[in-house]
């Protein structure tokens with residue numbers, strides 16, 4: 538079972554689940570599952586909410602999401618196009634279609650919906666703020682965009698996931714530009730099946746942005762991020 542333990546105070550725990558943007562995020566009281574695809578439902582802990590960023594197959598697996606939702610009776614938050622596709626499978630009281638600018642509460646956890654610059658119908662990204670104010674930006678497949686600088690400054694992000702490949706137009710360079718614009722404490726290169734791309738991202742960060750720690754995640758391994766603690 539993935540990440541059974543609950544993170545201590547002022548911490549979150551995350552697990553990267555596939556070669557894409559699949560992430561399990563545990564806060565003090567909630568477990569969120571973002572863009573599950575190519576994931577074994579049975580390996581998951583109890584889920585409070587599923588978040589979907591866009592309708593591409595590597596982010597939206599309708600049957601898998603329906604299965605996980607049924608098992609956990611959890612909320613499903615999805616961009617409008619994905620929500621439309623999920624309508625037949627998820628009870629209406631459990632399905633929330635979202636759009637840029639929305640702010641959604643999952644208990645004490647806050648999800649802010651942000652823009653996604655990606656060739657999909659209605660893509661979004663999610664900034665998740667934990668009960669103790671740790672902030673994680675799951676940027677899905679987005680390319681960098683100028684407003685990221687302002688968002689980064691306003692939010693003071695702890696963790697930002699940065700796409701380094703597979704998605705159209707993305708590369709270690711576009712990923713590191715996201716890190717440069719948002720200036721998080723920890724930048725996580727993901728959405729790649731090539732460790733060389735993640736290492737390239739790391740090299741760029743080391744040179745251009747030494748204050749941000751690069752964390753290259755292994756798939757299915759839990760990582761704990763604690764406020765005020767340097768990631769090693």
Ligand SMILES: [Zn+2]
Pocket residue numbers: 557558593595596678704728
């Ligand atoms: Zn993708």
